[in-house]
Amino acid sequence: xxxxxxxxxxxxxxxxxxxxxxxxxxxxTDFYRPPLSAILTAFADTWTWDRIxxxxxxxxxxxxxxxxxxxxAGVGLGVLVGSNRYVRAYLEPLLEFLRAIPPPVLVPxxxxxxxxxxxxxxxxxxxxxxxxxxxxxxxxxxxRDEVLSDTCRTYGISGALRLWHLILRSASPRIVTxxxxxxxxxxxxxxxxxxxxxxNGLGFTVLQFQRGFQIPAMWSGVLxxxxxxxxxxxxxxxxxGRMLGWYHGQRAGRREW
Numbered sequence: 001x002x003x004x005x006x007x008x009x010x011x012x013x014x015x016x017x018x019x020x021x022x023x024x025x026x027x028x029t030d031f032y033r034p035p036l037s038a039i040l041t042a043f044a045d046t047w048t049w050d051r052i053x054x055x056x057x058x059x060x061x062x063x064x065x066x067x068x069x070x071x072x073a074g075v076g077l078g079v080l081v082g083s084n085r086y087v088r089a090y091l092e093p094l095l096e097f098l099r100a101i102p103p104p105v106l107v108p109x110x111x112x113x114x115x116x117x118x119x120x121x122x123x124x125x126x127x128x129x130x131x132x133x134x135x136x137x138x139x140x141x142x143x144r145d146e147v148l149s150d151t152c153r154t155y156g157i158s159g160a161l162r163l164w165h166l167i168l169r170s171a172s173p174r175i176v177t178x179x180x181x182x183x184x185x186x187x188x189x190x191x192x193x194x195x196x197x198x199x200n201g202l203g204f205t206v207l208q209f210q211r212g213f214q215i216p217a218m219w220s221g222v223l224x225x226x227x228x229x230x231x232x233x234x235x236x237x238x239x240x241g242r243m244l245g246w247y248h249g250q251r252a253g254r255r256e257w
Contacts, residue, residue: 034216039223042216047224051205056224059201062118063190066125070182074130075175078137079167088138095134103128103185104192111197121193121201128189129182136178140171176240183236187229202228 018036025035047056081088081095103124110120144167152162168175194203206221 032215034219038216039219042214043220043223046217046220055200055202055205056228058118059190059194059203060228062121062193062201063125063186066122066190067129067182067186069122069126070129070133070186071179073126074133074178074182075137075168078134078175079141079163079171081134082138082141082171083167099131099135103189104196107193107196116197120197121190124193125186125189129186132178132181132185133175134178136174136181137171140174141167143174144170173244176244180236180240183232184229187225187232191225 022036025033026037028035081091106127107120107124110123114120114123148166148170152158152166157165190201191203191206194201195207198204202221202225206218206225209215209218209221
């Protein structure tokens with residue numbers, strides 16, 4: 001019953017909004033705001049397997065590679081900065097400077113450095129995603145339990161064991177929070193990078209539909225991006241539950257206590 005109730009709560013509002021969109025746009029004759037029925041028809045006609053293989057899969061591949069690079073770099077540098085106050089004091093001005101630069105602004109710079117291929121888009125995605133992961137990792141590492149730190153020091157636990165069982169475990173809730181924020185940024189930056197310098201991908205295709213005045217197809221691309229975002233969020237939530245089951249169990253136990 002609980003699973004059914006959660007499912008109804010999760011799907012209730014989206015279904016209500018879709019129904020309202022359908023009714024509100026049913027009689028629309030505006031060229032730029034077609035009815036939802038026309039958008040859904042264009043969705044079925046446009047996003048065939050050939051189109052998915054040519055445009056959607058390359059976009060998802062770039063997103064996955066850039067996102068993984070950001071996770072590895074953000075966690076690695078975050079642990080280094082969060083564990084050593086001298087490194088933090090030395091790198092903090094540079095990190096604040098780089099964090100203030102919007103990722104789309106760097107697209108022309110990356111084009112000059114690495115050309116118009118997939119590498120540029122991956123670098124832009126990684127640059128945009130790394131900051132939430134990095135900053136949350138730093139705060140998670142700095143906020144670790146000092147009693148556990150003293151216990152590790154007393155028993156001579158150091159090196160990889162200390163890193164894995166104390167630092168990363170303590171910081172993992174904050175790391176996951178940063179990774180969740182980075183995932184939303186990755187989708188946005190992926191689309192922008194493909195609109196500026198690409199010959200395939202979702203951003204490129206949606207822009208071509210807009211330039212060709214294929215408005216229902218353009219809206220269908222926007223709808224597809226939303227669906228991809230929802231599926232990625234659900235997948236991330238499932239992975240978070242598997243990785244942080246111990247943490248959520250502790251919080252539930254505290255609430256009951």
